[in-house]
Amino acid sequence: MKQTVFTVTENRTIARNTCLMTLRGDTAAITSPGQFVNLRLEGRYLRRPISVCDLNGDCLTLIYKVVGGGTAQMRELKPGCSLDLLTGLGNGYDLSKSTDSPLLVGGGVGVPPLYLLSKSLAAAGRKVKAILGFNTRDEVFFEEEFSQICTEVVIATADGSYGKRGFVTDVMKEMTYGYFYTCGPEPMLKAIDKIAVTSGQFSFEERMGCGFGACMGCSCMTKYGSKRICRDGPVLTREEIIW
Amino acid sequence: MVNTSVTLCGIRLDNPIIPASGTFGFGYEFAELYDINLLGSLSIKGTTKEPRFGNPTPRIAECPSGMINSVGLQNPGAEAVLKEELPRLKRCFSKPIMANVSGFSTEEYVTTVERLDTEAQIGWFEINISCPNVHGGGMSFGTSSSAASSVVSAVRRATAKPLIIKLSPNVTDITEIAKACEAAGADGISLINTLLGMRIDLRRKKPVVANRMGGLSGPAVFPVALRMVWQVYEAVRLPIVGMGGVCSAEDVIEMMLAGATAVEVGAANLVDPFACRDIVRKLPEVMAQYGIQNLSDITGGAH
Structure with missing residues (x-):
């Protein structure tokens, strides 16, 4: 596990209530597919766990469904925003x-x-x-x-x-x-x-x-x-x- | 150079920061992130006589500036704690630890304390009396002076180590319980445990946590905790471990001014795994900012 600040590079809707976000940052702690990140949102006490969709060097892709206030807030994040992430969480697929x-x-x-x-x-x-x-x-x-x-x-x-x-x-x-x-x-x-x-x-x-x-x-x-x-x-x- | 050390029931701590029970496991998850020896001490996951799986899930609900948990004292039981968890903790933490003990009958508390008492690394016992008493109609030990008193006197006979009693805030007058614990032989008081709360999921129109209610913690409870530390400080002569929503070095100083000798940090560890490390690092600077030379001098300083 690592705590790192990522920068949002892209955040767009790809299907109904479904958004794709790409971020740039230190992805070294992510070691297998099926792991997740836990991200901190301004004004929300608990972090949001989101599974890793794709990984390319320092570029991380997350796809999330807007289901409540936290994910609705995520949808509003613009490229250039910073996000505090715990990365490399969970065991992942074997x-x-x-x-x-x-x-x-x-x-x-x-x-x-x-x-x-x-x-x-x-x-x-x-x-x-x-x-x-x-x-x-x-x-x-x-x-x-x-x-x-x-x-x-x-x-x-x-x-x-x-x-x-x-x-x-x-x-x-x-x-x-x-x-x-x-x-x-x-x-x-x-x-x-x-x-x-x-x-x-x-x-x-x-x-x-x-x-x-x-x-x-x-x-x-x-x-x-x-x-x-x-x-x-x-x-x-x-x-x-x-x- | 400022001095951050404090003395709790005769044991010196490098600083007053103690991760609260249930928010730090048995330490080793955090030892992967930083050297946990920089902490004053740590309070281990609440231990019961037998292993417990705890409550059904969901066990967690978010709240404004806080969270509700109804984990239900999940732990591997006293035997496994002694034989597996504490040896593992010892490899990454060399200071005296606080053994947090829970029970559902007086006998259970006593048996668990007797079993753990042989472990030299345990500096203090922290007795959680917020659990329901199965022989007392499910009422929590911590909500009645007589039940609290009977647990404390029974456990008192089971160990010579300092006994810190962790109080529930879900009572009419917390000072009455604190006084009963003092009279029964406690060496210290820690407070507050979580405040009973709940959330309802609007989509399902049902409580968020499976157990319906749970314990509220996080910055939302800090003012309540501070007030209770203040009241207990005026009511008893015992040292106090203050906790409830602490998440900064400033909060630590505020808790100490209200009457705490040491300070536990709970929910903050769950949203920021480096919370305790950062508070310990920041403490000297904040002390200097407020003209505090010796941290141990400020306990109760606001009274």
């Missing part, structure tokens, strides 16, 4: 467990961390497939970006307004894969666990106090004892999760 044909399954704001993961897996010579699920057409983002890296990308929308109609699990049932990585709302994660045919890794979300393991605010019980989502997670393996 790439070494992947087979040659991993499947990435993302739901809504759970899609962003899978982007850096897809790049890392592809760089390691894996043939990556992705299913990206959204509620509706206006919320879809990063289809093109994933398509440039993955051998197959399927978009699913719950209302059928774009791509395949239905949930990511409807698509997943039809696909072949050797391992899977997922991130998204908990009901989606649960549904994936019910139908998945291989081992895999799940990234969880929880309200956090500190984001670095000090307050025990985000603990969950696993088959191997209590774990802190922020420090021992957010990625847990299928084998250890108690649903």
Whole structure:
């Protein structure tokens, strides 16, 4: 973990209530896809944990959904603004467990961390497939970006307004894969666990106090004892999760 | 050169800054960030006789200038603290520590203190009496003078180390509880624990934290904490460890002027992991600014 001041270089809306922010700063503490940063906002007491979407040298990309006052405030930040970030938080995905044909399954704001993961897996010579699920057409983002890296990308929308109609699990049932990585709302994660045919890794979300393991605010019980989502997670393996 | 050292129950601290229990784990997460030996001491995660997972999540809610937590005393239990956590802490911290102990019956407090008492690095016990008493209808030990008194006298017999009793602010008159603790053999008082509060999520129309209510901490509670430190200073002769929303060297001095001998820093560690280090570094400069030569001279100075 590192505390660093980053400079916002870009901040724009890319889909309904979904924004992409790029920042420049010391990214050395970020060591694996699936980790997150915890950013401080003027006038907000707690930091906001946001997963790392992409990383290029000192350039960090975050995608966040505007859901409350804090993220609405983030949307107003202009290029040139400084942001105090704790970086390199969480365990991130374990790439070494992947087979040659991993499947990435993302739901809504759970899609962003899978982007850096897809790049890392592809760089390691894996043939990556992705299913990206959204509620509706206006919320879809990063289809093109994933398509440039993955051998197959399927978009699913719950209302059928774009791509395949239905949930990511409807698509997943039809696909072949050797391992899977997922991130998204908990009901989606649960549904994936019910139908998945291989081992895999799940990234969880929880309200956090500190984001670095000090307050025990985000603990969950696993088959191997209590774990802190922020420090021992957010990625847990299928084998250890108690649903 | 100003002198930041203070003496708490006969033990000298290089400075009065002590990370508060539950906001600093067992120290080693922070030792990855800076040399924690610059701290005066540290108060370990509240320890109970048996391991506890704590309350269901969500356990955290944001508030204006503060936060609510309902962690529920998650800890690995006295045995694991003694055999795993404290040996690990010892590798990164060499000063006397404050062992924060919780319990749900008098017997539990006594057993935990007896078990931890063998650890030489423990300088003080900090007894958290804000827990519900399972034999007393769930009422917190800290909200009744007689319950507080019975815990303190029982624990008093279990250790010769200094006993600091951590008081709950959720009472009508905190000085009554402080006086009961003093009469029962306490060596010091620490205050305040968190203030009971809650938030409701407008989208779900339900409380944010799963336990519905939780403890409010952060700068929002500082004036309340300061007032209670002031009152307790006037009510008892025991040294006081002041806490509640402290986040700057100025806050530390204010707490000490109200009556604190040492000062704990809690929630600030969670939003700024370097908070304690920065306060320790800034303290001499702020002392000089206000013409304070010896920090230990100012305790209760505003009375």
